[in-house]
Amino acid sequence: MGSHSSLQVRAVALGLLLDGLSSPAVAGRLGIGSRQVPRWAMLAGVELAKGRHGGAVAARGLTGAGVGHGRRLSATDRAVIQVGLSRGLSRRAIAAMIGVAPSTVSREVARSALRYRSEVLYDARVADHRARAQRARPKARKLDLHPALRSAVVDGLNAKFSPQQVAGRMPVLFPTREDMRVSHETIYQALYVQGRGGLRHELTVQKALRTGRTGRKPQSKLPARSNRPWxxxxxxxxxxxxxxxxxxxxxxxxxxxxxxxxxxxxxxxxxxxxxxxxxxxxxxxxxxxxxxxxxxxxxxxxxxxxxxxxxxxxxxxxxxxxxxxxxxxxxxxxxxxxxxxxxxxxxxxxxxxxxxxxxxxxxxxxxxxxxxxxxxxxxxxxxxxxxxxxxxxxxxxxxxxx
CATH class of the missing domain: 3.30.420.10 (Ribonuclease H-like superfamily/Ribonuclease H)
Structure with missing residues (x-):
């Protein structure tokens, strides 16, 4: 299949991830390093599911075209863009074929094309998945995708650690595990925003934070007390x-x-x-x-x-x-x-x-x-x-x- 770093190999690997294969399975099938596939997925904006099943996280709840500041590109539109580019057509010609402004095609290619050195390759399927994932609501959350990390966060909160302390403790407890990293803002979001505070239902403590204060109390401006002999x-x-x-x-x-x-x-x-x-x-x-x-x-x-x-x-x-x-x-x-x-x-x-x-x-x-x-x-x-x-x-x- 040529050089392992070629965009053709990268596009095939991403397609297999979209088919549901795990990262190790894709690497084994294509005969490439196990670390290459997750890296390519990250660069392409394809989020990987954690666990033994693997594969790409599905983009949920979206249809192709929509109404907004302009018509959203559909999967069919992106397939036309891919074919047009492979045939050497101009952006303007491709735009006329799908009925959008030339700038829409230019932005789509700039945003979603795969790049390696001087090579550029636009893959319609990868681009469509990335666009759907970016627009999906609710977003796939890190604590939802990583059960081990979620369990560690819950254990910390149940020990009455603050979200910031839980987040900061992770590198101490798991110094070699990059997957066991989380920001305190992610924990706050899971507690109070996502799913109406779904993470709170897993806690054994009555409240996750010890104070509801949102700012510092001002320093007292009362006059000094009278002197005391002691x-x-x-x-x-x-x-x-x-x-x-x-x-x-x-x-x-x-x-x-x-x-x-x-x-x-x-x-x-x-x-x-x-x-x-x-x-x-x-x-x-x-x-x-x-x-x-x-x-x-x-x-x-x-x-x-x-x-x-x-x-x-x-x-x-x-x-x-x-x-x-x-x-x-x-x-x-x-x-x-x-x-x-x-x-x-x-x-x-x-x-x-x-x-x-x-x-x-x-x-x-x-x-x-x-x-x-x-x-x-x-x-x-x-x-x-x-x-x-x-x-x-x-x-x-x-x-x-x-």
Whole structure:
């Protein structure tokens, strides 16, 4: 059949795909490399079905001619174009034969002809399939065509990963699988646009996204609170410079997540690894109790992983000096109405609210449940960590320290 790179071979291969043969079957029949056929299909705009059956994805729901800015070309029109070009007729002559403007024929050939180096070959069947696929509605979607990828996406969403985290995690989990790649926008489309959110029916979690917010909340313009005595010498401006750029581990951000019945949990997030620690308050939120719980949470940490804690200006940390005496960990306080100064903790508290919505009485949450929540937060891939998990990053640190 001549050179494997010739357009005649390429046109035959594409025709076999349109007949329903799989890419490996076409390659075997024509005696060409297994990677050539998918590449030719991609260049020709012919989408291949995944799985053992293979073949081209059918162009659905379209007839030939239509009404629009001009008459759409039919399969018969394209066959006339192919014959006319093979006989050396001009674009104008071909256009007269099918009753369209010469520019219509020129655009059709420019858009759909197969090209290799200086060769140009127009194949009516391939061109018609490509045109139908481009106009088909609804479009064939990547997650519909790739069951393995769809399953991996569903698993990530069920683990409460965001679409962006699911997409970013794929190269980490499947570093050699180019077919296991998906954009976060594709996942959003599958959740909320395609088929009225068909992907959501496969999830075991109640909601796929933890927030419906479409933009950032504006920074507060409220005036600063009055000074509090426990802040003296412990403001964020007094915090060591090494804590600001996250280059040195052991600097934490903390806060309370509260509920009715004077219930609550203490949350700590390590600034470099984003590793999370959770501790339950025993039915009271006074400063002595909070500092005691904090001391217990960090007592098992290596010295190099327990340097500072950054907190807001809440009165629950009024006795932070007790914590420093017991553990050697210094506490520093953000500026008023500046939650972005401990943004990792703010983000984590939002994630926690996905597990425990507002109104949750933490006195009814078991220690087993809280431990499992902490585990899920620490195996959650983070974009800022290159879609590795906090647990993985902490393990790397501990290996270095030991």
């Amino acid at each position: 802040l003296d010498g412990a403001r964020i401006t007094d915090r060591p410079a090494e804590a600001a750029d996250r280059a040195v581990p052991g600097h934490w951000e903390g806060d309370l997540v509260v509920g009715p019945g004077n219930s609550g949990i203490v949350t700590l997030v390590e600034r470099q690894t984003r590793f999370v620690l959770l501790g339950r308050l025993p039915g009271t939120r006074d400063s002595r109790t909070v500092t005691d719980v904090l001391a217990g949470m960090i007592s098992h940490l290596p010295t190099d992983l327990a340097r500072t804690i950054t907190w807001d200006q809440g009165s629950e940390m009024a006795e932070h000096a007790r914590l420093t005496i017991r553990t050697g960990v210094h506490v520093f306080f953000c500026d008023p109405h500046a939650p972005w100064q401990r943004g990792s903790n703010e983000n984590t508290n939002g994630l926690i609210r996905d597990f425990y919505p507002k109104g949750t009485n933490f006195n009814t949450i078991t220690d087993t449940d809280l431990t499992e929540t902490q585990r899920l937060l620490n195996i959650r891939p983070r974009q800022t960590l290159g879609f590795h998990t906090p647990a993985e990053k902490l393990d790397q640190l501990l290996t270095v320290l030991h």
